[in-house]
Amino acid sequence: xxxxxxxxxRTLHGIVTIMLAVTLNFILFRIMPGDPTxxxxxxxxxxxxxxxxxxxxxxxxRPLIEQFVxxxxxxxxxxxxxxxxxxxxxxIDIILGRKMINTxxxxxxxxxxxxxxxxxxxxxxxxxxxxxxxxxxxxxxLATYSMPVFWFGMxxxxxxxxxxxxxxxxxxxTPGIVHANFFEYAKDYLNHLMAPMITLGVSFFGGYFxxxxxxxxxxxxxxxxxxxxxxxxxxxxxxxxHAMRNALLPMVSLMGVHVTFLISGATMTETVFSWxxxxxxxxxxxxxxxxxxxxGIFLFMAVLVVVANILADIVxxxxxxxxxxxxx
Amino acid sequence: xxxxxxILSAFIMAIISLSIMSPLLLSTPVAMxxxxxxxxxxxxxxxxxxxxxxxxxxxxxxxxxxxIRMKAIPIxxxxxxxxxxxxxDYEVYEMSGGYDPYPSHMTPRFHSSEIMDxxxxxxxxxxxxxxxxxxQANAELDFETRVELLWQVQDxxxxxLPYIPLFTSDDVHAIRKEWTGYVCMPGGIFNWYNxxxxxxxxxxxxxxxxxxxxxxxxxxxxxxxxxxxxxxSALIVSMVYDDLVxxxxxxxxxxxxxxxWTVSEDGLTITFTIVxxxxxxxxxxxxxxxxxxxxxxxxxxxxxYDTPLxxxxxxxxxxGDYTVIVHMTEPYAWAVNDFEDVPIMPKHIWEGKxxxxxxxxxxxxxxxxxxxxxxxxxxxxxxxxxxxxxWMEGKPHLGSFLVRVISESSARYLAISxxxxxxxxxxxxxxxxxxxxxxxxxxxxxxxxxxxMWDYYINFNQRTNPALQDxxxxxxxxxxxxxxxxxxIARLSYGTVTDTYITPAFFGPAYENPDAITYxxxxxxxxxxxxxxxxxxxxxxxxxxxxxxxxEPDEETPVFEAETIEELEAEIASLLSSLSDTAxxxxxxxxxxxxxxxxxxxxxxxxxxxxxxxxxxAIIAVYYATRS
Numbered sequence: 025x026x027x028x029x030x031x032x033x034r035t036l037h038g039i040v041t042i043m044l045a046v047t048l049n050f051i052l053f054r055i056m057p058g059d060p061t062x063x064x065x066x067x068x069x070x071x072x073x074x075x076x077x078x079x080x081x082x083x084x085x086r087p088l089i090e091q092f093v094x095x096x097x098x099x100x101x102x103x104x105x106x107x108x109x110x111x112x113x114x115x116i117d118i119i120l121g122r123k124m125i126n127t128x129x130x131x132x133x134x135x136x137x138x139x140x141x142x143x144x145x146x147x148x149x150x151x152x153x154x155x156x157x158x159x160x161x162x163x164x165x166l167a168t169y170s171m172p173v174f175w176f177g178m179x180x181x182x183x184x185x186x187x188x189x190x191x192x193x194x195x196x197x198t199p200g201i202v203h204a205n206f207f208e209y210a211k212d213y214l215n216h217l218m219a220p221m222i223t224l225g226v227s228f229f230g231g232y233f234x235x236x237x238x239x240x241x242x243x244x245x246x247x248x249x250x251x252x253x254x255x256x257x258x259x260x261x262x263x264x265x266h267a268m269r270n271a272l273l274p275m276v277s278l279m280g281v282h283v284t285f286l287i288s289g290a291t292m293t294e295t296v297f298s299w300x301x302x303x304x305x306x307x308x309x310x311x312x313x314x315x316x317x318x319x320g321i322f323l324f325m326a327v328l329v330v331v332a333n334i335l336a337d338i339v340x341x342x343x344x345x346x347x348x349x350x351x352x
Numbered sequence: 353x354x355x356x357x358x359i360l361s362a363f364i365m366a367i368i369s370l371s372i373m374s375p376l377l378l379s380t381p382v383a384m385x386x387x388x389x390x391x392x393x394x395x396x397x398x399x400x401x402x403x404x405x406x407x408x409x410x411x412x413x414x415x416x417x418x419x420i421r422m423k424a425i426p427i428x429x430x431x432x433x434x435x436x437x438x439x440x441d442y443e444v445y446e447m448s449g450g451y452d453p454y455p456s457h458m459t460p461r462f463h464s465s466e467i468m469d470x471x472x473x474x475x476x477x478x479x480x481x482x483x484x485x486x487x488q489a490n491a492e493l494d495f496e497t498r499v500e501l502l503w504q505v506q507d508x509x510x511x512x513l514p515y516i517p518l519f520t521s522d523d524v525h526a527i528r529k530e531w532t533g534y535v536c537m538p539g540g541i542f543n544w545y546n547x548x549x550x551x552x553x554x555x556x557x558x559x560x561x562x563x564x565x566x567x568x569x570x571x572x573x574x575x576x577x578x579x580x581x582x583x584x585s586a587l588i589v590s591m592v593y594d595d596l597v598x599x600x601x602x603x604x605x606x607x608x609x610x611x612x613w614t615v616s617e618d619g620l621t622i623t624f625t626i627v628x629x630x631x632x633x634x635x636x637x638x639x640x641x642x643x644x645x646x647x648x649x650x651x652x653x654x655x656x657y658d659t660p661l662x663x664x665x666x667x668x669x670x671x672g673d674y675t676v677i678v679h680m681t682e683p684y685a686w687a688v689n690d691f692e693d694v695p696i697m698p699k700h701i702w703e704g705k706x707x708x709x710x711x712x713x714x715x716x717x718x719x720x721x722x723x724x725x726x727x728x729x730x731x732x733x734x735x736x737x738x739x740x741x742x743w744m745e746g747k748p749h750l751g752s753f754l755v756r757v758i759s760e761s762s763a764r765y766l767a768i769s770x771x772x773x774x775x776x777x778x779x780x781x782x783x784x785x786x787x788x789x790x791x792x793x794x795x796x797x798x799x800x801x802x803x804x805m806w807d808y809y810i811n812f813n814q815r816t817n818p819a820l821q822d823x824x825x826x827x828x829x830x831x832x833x834x835x836x837x838x839x840x841i842a843r844l845s846y847g848t849v850t851d852t853y854i855t856p857a858f859f860g861p862a863y864e865n866p867d868a869i870t871y872x873x874x875x876x877x878x879x880x881x882x883x884x885x886x887x888x889x890x891x892x893x894x895x896x897x898x899x900x901x902x903x904e905p906d907e908e909t910p911v912f913e914a915e916t917i918e919e920l921e922a923e924i925a926s927l928l929s930s931l932s933d934t935a936x937x938x939x940x941x942x943x944x945x946x947x948x949x950x951x952x953x954x955x956x957x958x959x960x961x962x963x964x965x966x967x968x969x970a971i972i973a974v975y976y977a978t979r980s
Contacts, residue, residue, distance in 0.1 A: 072470055300732050
């Protein structure tokens with residue numbers, strides 16, 4: 025089997041998976057309890073006549089199979105419907121807009137920081153295994169790893185936005201003002217980004233740190249490490265050239281899986297800091313039974329997971345000679 | 353080896369699924385068996401609403417005193433509303449309904465025409481007398497007579513008790529102390545029909561031009577004024593658009609865009625005089641044509657909002673630039689009240705548009721109200737600025753009104769306390785009341801305390817349990833609930849006890865009926881009523897049983913052949929002993945059932961235990977299988 029065939033097969037699998045996801049995505053919201061007309065009106069006191077009219081308007085009184093055919097047909101045309109809650113706004117506009125950018129910036133920056141610190145401290149802890157540095161780092165990382173992220177976020181909010189007023193309390197930008205230029209805007213945005221970024225960075229750090237430390241410790245037992253030592257290389261060279269580079273391979277695979285976090289966002293953190301991203305959109309949509317938006321986000325995430333996995337497999341197969349050999 | 357592994361894992365999977373399924377299959381019939389002939393009900397409360405949940409728990413405790421088990425079960429709103437809308441087989445629920453500024457809730461809640469899927473008469477209350485009286489009241493133009501008709505309706509309902517009104521959760525607002533001028537109105541200082549607050553609000557050091565910031569829990573839903581009926585959009589709509597009439601602090605109608613109105617004696621013609629200096633935000637004059645256009649727009653497009661009013665309007669005509677004459681098809685008592693909910697829309701913008709036109713905020717929703725749309729960031733904030741040409745002299749006082757989304761309730765409170773925002777769209781959650789009471793930055797809670805629009809009640813489904821169709825049971829329940837205590841616990845005393853179906857505290861003292869049928873807190877009386885009606889606790893488990901069906905006396909009258917008192921006494925004694933035999937056999941049957949139940953429960957537990965162990969074994973097996 026050639027490399028091209030392998031790619032073709034993985035792509036085919038991916039398409040089947042996405043079709044399954046579409047079907048499940050449709051069924052999930054139909055079997056869930058809850059009445060979307062309450063979502064549409066947003067008010068329990070709405071007239072019966074009004075509610076009946078809205079049900080008919082959204083085609084919710086049609087047979088399920090008809091709704092499904094319509095759904096698939098519209099998806100193929102690139103239509104995801106309009107939001108129940110923000111009437112008239114296409115779901116695609118809501119998802120692929122400012123909210124997505126906000127989420128990518130927040131998740132990207134906090135994951136980058138956590139990853140960087142995780143790798144550095146992971147290497148240090150592995151090198152000094154068993155010392156006080158190692159143990160205290162493990163204690164700190166376990167503590168941050170198991171800490172509820174919303175609690176930590178609220179503590180940050182209380183201390184840094186209320187008692188010491190250095191971070192704004194909510195939002196991505198100061199409301200109601202016009203920024204003089206792009207740098208002013210970026211400064212304001214960064215100021216708002218700090219608190220949620222720290223929160224998420226701290227909560228991600230523990231996982232990456234422990235993972236890195238363990239893989240490095242694994243690498244230490246490999247024969248080539250002994251060889252490197254026998255060659256008389258310096259500790260620094262052994263650690264960063266031989267151990268770390270090999271230990272980074274599984275780390276990269278892990279990152280591939282975590283790419284989906286970039287989009288799904290961190291619902292808790294975004295809600296605590298009122299960060300207007302996709303995570304909070306999910307939260308709001310669940311609370312308001314906004315099925316079209318939820319369907320859209322879930323489909324989007326499913327596609328992203330499938331594509332990211334295929335890409336990761338292909339890249340791995342390409343990069344790692346051992347996998348490549350097995351494929352061929 | 354590989355095959356063996358596969359067979360092994362399939363086998364384990366089968367065991368797991370079987371052991372998980374079996375208890376599920378068994379469990380359903382068990383719960384139903386014992387409750388059937390006891391006064392034992394499931395009362396649903398709304399799980400996210402702490403007031404509903406807390407009040408439910410207290411009610412459950414209170415009803416134990418009269419031998420009724422009212423099991424309070426917090427349930428998610430999806431499940432609850434689905435049941436009210438489509439399945440209709442709940443037993444009891446306790447949550448809030450919500451008032452409009454006039455008692456418009458009476459017809460939907462009690463009229464039998466609303467017994468339908470998605471109807472508002474959840475409990476399927478059907479009383480032809482009530483239907484007739486409600487129809488009569490809706491057509492009665494004289495206010496006094498109408499109120500008397502509504503008193504009669506309430507007395508009939510109070511005898512049948514399809515629901516028991518409990519209390520309103522009152523509106524106490526966190527607002528920073530430097531702001532003045534807000535008007536307390538039933539429903540709260542900020543509400544869409546409270547147009548007085550937004551035009552009178554001012555900073556204590558700055559009579560005009562201060563910038564007010566309000567926290568919203570989430571972004572508004574609609575820019576379209578017709579559809580913006582949810583609490584968040586409606587406040588913005590009420591500031592950008594004008595209605596013909598408004599309410600004052602005592603919930604009386606007051607002139608707004610219509611400086612005066614007259615209703616003809618037969619109720620078929622309503623004449624509105626429009627203020628002459630009103631302008632749209634884009635400097636076009638507002639005339640009677642716009643008002644006529646709005647009403648025609650609703651009628652021509654069959655807009656599904658405000659249907660009780662619009663379906664009764666026959667035609668509209670204008671007389672000059674500032675007089676609108678509305679012709680009705682039949683007299684409608686609440687016509688002018690309903691106009692409070694109809695935003696007057698500019699003809700030059702809405703002509704040719706559909707009613708569900710998604711007004712894009714970039715084109716700026718154009719209204720005639722005290723505030724104009726300025727700028728926004730979708731999902732985060734909206735800025736309204738003052739309309740300098742507003743037709744009311746010297747109003748509004750603010751310079752701008754900024755709405756800012758802060759999702760989390762503690763963050764909202766912190767923001768108000770630190771001054772980053774000035775108030776919240778909604779009332780304080782019960783959990784923050786104590787903190788807010790001691791916060792020196794906020795206005796005293798007494799100043800912002802208004803009767804709330806959310807009326808809590810216990811609603812009995814008239815379809816399911818026969819005991820809930822018996823007024824005696826419901827009356828006993830009404831007597832056994834200490835509403836003051838409910839308010840103390842569920843809303844820390846910031847609530848108003850409601851005894852009638854049209855609460856005078858909310859709708860105004862004119863609705864107060866001194867002779868209304870009410871049920872005061874009296875556990876002794878409640879117990880007596882249940883005893884007299886034959887609901888007795890036969891098996892002494894603390895819960896009353898349904899009365900045993902009394903056989904028709906003329907068919908099975910015990911024939912007493914006794915001639916003397918002594919013989920009669922003997923007869924009675926033998927009857928009594930046979931009765932006690934029956935009672936003891938009933939109680940032994942009960943205990944049998946109890947024993948069976950507990951055995952079943954323990955076998956369920958064992959099944960679950962087996963399932964967990966099987967799961968563990970499977971995990972270990974898979975682990976060892978893959979290790980090689």
